[in-house]
Structure formats: C-alpha cells, structure tokens
Amino acid sequence: MSELVKITPPLSDEDVMKLKVGDRVLITGKILTGRDSAHKRLYDLIQKGKALPIDIKGQIIYYVGPAPAKPGSVIGSAGPTTSYRMDPYAPLLMEHGLKGMIGKGVRSQPVRDAMQKHKAIYFAATGGAGALIAKNIKAARIIAYEDLGPEAIRELEVVDFPVVVANDAFGGDLYEEGMKMFRR
Amino acid sequence: MREVPYQTIVDTVAKLCMDANYFIGDDIIQAFKQGIEKEESETGKDILRQLLENAEIAKTEKVPLCQDCGFAVVFLELGNDVRAEGGIIKAINDGVRKGYTDGYLRKSILSDPVKGKNTGDNTPAIIHTTLAPGDKIKITVAPKGGGSENMSEVKMMKPADGIEGVKNFVVDRVLRSSSNPCPPIVVGVGIGGTFEYVAFLAKKALLRNIGDRNRDPFYADVEKELLEKINNLGIGPQGLGGRITALDVFIETHPRHIASFPVAVNINCHVARHKTAII
Structure with a gap:
C-alpha cells in the first residue's frame, strides 16, 4: 500500500501534480461542501458571468449533504454522495480554479479530461462511513445557500480527513485499474 | 376487532x-468480518475495517x-x-x-x-x-438511500431469455453500477408478475438477512451462482478493486403472464437497513 500523503488546501498545480492514483491522502484545513442543487446554482452563475458567493480557487469541494448535528456535535454523519451527478457541472468549476473534489464513484470522461487540462484531482472517501468521517470534522458553518438545507454550501474544518486518489491529473483511474486487477 | x-x-x-439508521444488522457485521478474511485487496480490507468502525460509532453514539x-x-x-x-x-x-x-x-x-x-x-x-x-x-x-436506488432497473425480458437471460441481466446491471451503489452491495432480484409488481418483489427481497436462501432449491442455487459471478467482477469494496463486491443476492418470484417475463434488480448499499416490529 502506498505511503500516506498530507495536504492542506488551497492547492497549487504543483501540489496536484505530486498526487498519483492510489495514494492515500490525509486532508487537513478548510474544505467546501456542495452537491446537486448548489452545483447547479454555481454553474448557472458562471454561465451568466456573475460572481460566485464563494471563492473556489485552489479549493476542494466535498460532495456531501450531512445529517443534522446532534446537540453538542459540530455536524451529523457526513459521508460522500455519488459523484457522477456533479459531472455536468464539474468541468466548468475546474476551469474557474477548483482544484479538488471528494466523493464516491466513477467520473465521466469529460470530467477526467478537464482534470488533466486544468490540473485537478478527485479523491474517493468511503461511502456509508458517515459516522466515522464526521469524527475528522472539527468545525462546520454554512457559507452560502442556507435555504437548501442539507445541500447548503458549508465550510468544514477537517483534520486528517482520509481519502484515496481515484483520478489524478495524468489520466489515471483507480476504479478501472483496481477492477482489472481483481477480475476473474 | x-x-x-x-x-x-x-x-x-x-x-x-x-x-x-443507528444499528446495523448482526448479519451484516458478520458478513463484513468474513469479507475482511476473504478480501484480497488491501484497500478493500481497509474499507471493510472502516465500515466495522463506522457501525460501532453509530451504535455507541446513536448517530446515523x-x-x-x-x-x-x-x-x-x-x-x-x-x-x-x-x-x-x-x-x-x-x-x-x-x-x-x-x-x-x-x-x-x-x-x-x-x-x-x-x-x-x-x-x-x-x-x-x-x-x-x-x-x-x-x-x-x-x-x-438514493445512491443504490439509482442503480436499480426493471426489464421486460422475453420468455425465451430464460434463467440465463436473468443471470446476464443481473450481473450486467451490477457491472454497470460499478462503484456507485456503495459496494459491497446486497442485490434484490424480482422475477415474474407484472411491470410494477416485479419491482416490489426486488425491493421485498432486500428484507432478507445475509445467508437466507430462497426456499426453492432451484432459485437458491441461482442466488449462489449470481453471488459468485458478481464477486468475480473485481469491483470490490467502494469499487476500488477487490473480491467482495456483494454480500448476498436474494431472488423473489411470482407467477407471470404467458407473454411476459419481467425482471427487476434493486440494489442496496452495504448498510442494508431494515427493522421490524409486531404490535
């Protein structure tokens, strides 16, 4: 198994180029959240040439809609949602500076092409391990689209958030490679 | 009354x-533990261990x-x-x-x-x-959950397709689903009835516990064969490659019209939630 790599956003092109498919990565620092509805709103704003309510340059977006926080907790269970639903929006966000995405599941070819072109990275977190992942989230606050409830954009402060590089900026795809290795 | x-x-x-939402089934816990033994991928083993730890946290803290x-x-x-x-x-x-x-x-x-x-x-x-x-x-x-539900499908097959057609459809549906439904998955299969009823059968199949075989030995064998075929796909935990793609496959059947051969696949993620009470 590969060595653990530690990263903190914002990410530069150089940071992204150091990461390869299969690398196990621990993320510490501030990351953004966003899923279906928030992506559509960001996409529509860019299309209309308007300013975004958040700065995405060099940032990582985590595809998550957390469960409500119990009293005394900063957040409820918060595992990744399936990423392909964000595929129609992701290339435009990368064009505008987004450097990382965290989710689960395979990405479309246009997304993978955009990752190579704009030097971005896609991390897989463990789907369905929402209670475990919430332990790595130390603070959460809504920074845009509060009306969307669980789909609102949040800023999360994470410590050693464990992910695996599923797609790198060189065209590598862990889903394809992993499956090939174990197929019979 | x-x-x-x-x-x-x-x-x-x-x-x-x-x-x-808080308490995973004991059957699933056992399946995770057996999965760690059988899994050949280190990443896959690691994911299954994370799922065991996740289940423990959810149970202790009463969080989903x-x-x-x-x-x-x-x-x-x-x-x-x-x-x-x-x-x-x-x-x-x-x-x-x-x-x-x-x-x-x-x-x-x-x-x-x-x-x-x-x-x-x-x-x-x-x-x-x-x-x-x-x-x-x-x-x-x-x-x-939505992620696994989205990978489900109903197909109106031809009676001539037979049980081999069913097997091919189920395995292909899992292959096309890949990492999306949060493997290791539980696969519910409905065969027979009508367009709407076959989907209900597939959903109902997901209520069974891991290892509960269909009472008809014919379908029990098909369940075992499908589980092996699916685990040979190499998808593995979270789709990152490995042996443990599905924890089990359950088939439910119903009489059918002579002209129709409906088949449904309803996929569940690894938490496979269901709890029952009798009042």
Whole structure:
C-alpha cells in the first residue's frame, strides 16, 4: 500500500501534480461542501458571468449533504454522495480554479479530461462511513445557500480527513485499474 | 376487532426509523468480518475495517450509519382483526416525521419531483400494505438511500431469455453500477408478475438477512451462482478493486403472464437497513 500523503488546501498545480492514483491522502484545513442543487446554482452563475458567493480557487469541494448535528456535535454523519451527478457541472468549476473534489464513484470522461487540462484531482472517501468521517470534522458553518438545507454550501474544518486518489491529473483511474486487477 | 392506539403506531414507527439508521444488522457485521478474511485487496480490507468502525460509532453514539438516511419505505402487514385508531397511514407518516426529527436523521424528500422543495420531515413514507390473518400489525421500516436506488432497473425480458437471460441481466446491471451503489452491495432480484409488481418483489427481497436462501432449491442455487459471478467482477469494496463486491443476492418470484417475463434488480448499499416490529 502506498505511503500516506498530507495536504492542506488551497492547492497549487504543483501540489496536484505530486498526487498519483492510489495514494492515500490525509486532508487537513478548510474544505467546501456542495452537491446537486448548489452545483447547479454555481454553474448557472458562471454561465451568466456573475460572481460566485464563494471563492473556489485552489479549493476542494466535498460532495456531501450531512445529517443534522446532534446537540453538542459540530455536524451529523457526513459521508460522500455519488459523484457522477456533479459531472455536468464539474468541468466548468475546474476551469474557474477548483482544484479538488471528494466523493464516491466513477467520473465521466469529460470530467477526467478537464482534470488533466486544468490540473485537478478527485479523491474517493468511503461511502456509508458517515459516522466515522464526521469524527475528522472539527468545525462546520454554512457559507452560502442556507435555504437548501442539507445541500447548503458549508465550510468544514477537517483534520486528517482520509481519502484515496481515484483520478489524478495524468489520466489515471483507480476504479478501472483496481477492477482489472481483481477480475476473474 | 382489536384496536391499537394511534400513538402506539407513531412511537413504534419512530423507533424503527431511528433503530434502522443507528444499528446495523448482526448479519451484516458478520458478513463484513468474513469479507475482511476473504478480501484480497488491501484497500478493500481497509474499507471493510472502516465500515466495522463506522457501525460501532453509530451504535455507541446513536448517530446515523450514513448521512443519507433514506426514503422511509414501510412494509405493513395488517391483520384482518385489528385496526389502528385514527388511521394507520396517517399514524405511520406521523411516526416517520417524529423519528427523522427527534433522531437527527437527514430529511431527503422533495414535495414534488420537478418543482418541489424539501418537505422538511422526510414524509411522505412509501407504504406497501398487505392483509394477513389474525389481529397483529407487522411493520418493517427499510430506509432506502438514493445512491443504490439509482442503480436499480426493471426489464421486460422475453420468455425465451430464460434463467440465463436473468443471470446476464443481473450481473450486467451490477457491472454497470460499478462503484456507485456503495459496494459491497446486497442485490434484490424480482422475477415474474407484472411491470410494477416485479419491482416490489426486488425491493421485498432486500428484507432478507445475509445467508437466507430462497426456499426453492432451484432459485437458491441461482442466488449462489449470481453471488459468485458478481464477486468475480473485481469491483470490490467502494469499487476500488477487490473480491467482495456483494454480500448476498436474494431472488423473489411470482407467477407471470404467458407473454411476459419481467425482471427487476434493486440494489442496496452495504448498510442494508431494515427493522421490524409486531404490535
């Protein structure tokens, strides 16, 4: 198994180029959240040439809609949602500076092409391990689209958030490679 | 006619919603442990260990196993000699509202599929009702997450396709689903009936516990064969490659029209939530 790599956003092109498919990565620092509805709103704003309510340059977006926080907790269970639903929006966000995405599941070819072109990275977190992942989230606050409830954009402060590089900026795809290795 | 107080139904359903989301089945825990032994991929083993740890945290802290606390799918078996005061459908929905609100479960239901806003309390539930002899009410709550539900499919096959056609369809459906439904998955298969009924059969199949084989030895063998074929795909835990793609495959069947051969595949993620109470 590969060595653990530690990263903190914002990410530069150089940071992204150091990461390869299969690398196990621990993320510490501030990351953004966003899923279906928030992506559509960001996409529509860019299309209309308007300013975004958040700065995405060099940032990582985590595809998550957390469960409500119990009293005394900063957040409820918060595992990744399936990423392909964000595929129609992701290339435009990368064009505008987004450097990382965290989710689960395979990405479309246009997304993978955009990752190579704009030097971005896609991390897989463990789907369905929402209670475990919430332990790595130390603070959460809504920074845009509060009306969307669980789909609102949040800023999360994470410590050693464990992910695996599923797609790198060189065209590598862990889903394809992993499956090939174990197929019979 | 036996009468059950309205509040009893509400409280029972609320508890089932919470328990199903906090407490993973013992059968699933065992399957994870066996999976760690059998899994050849180190990443796969690591993911299965994370899932065991996740289940422990959810149980101890009473927090949902997964942030997607699902559509509240309710299987209601209503005895002929029992009635719920004030209406059982309303009571079930009030129970879902209470369970998802008091239990800090995520609310994921939009009031209208195109124009809708979040209903804010995870209602309405999807309720499948059957009548049964006796004076008991059996309620099963099976919260269903979106990621795995989206990988499900109904196919109106030709009778000539036969059981081999069914096998190919099921394996292909899992292959095309790849990492999306959060493998290791549980696969529910419906064969027979009509277009709408076959989907219900596939959903109902997901209520079985890991290792529970179909009573008909023919279908029991097909279940075992499909499990092996699916685990040979190499998809593995979370789709990152490995041997443990599915924990089990369950088939439910029904008589069919001479012209039709409906088959449905309903995929469940590894939490495979379902909890039952008898009132």
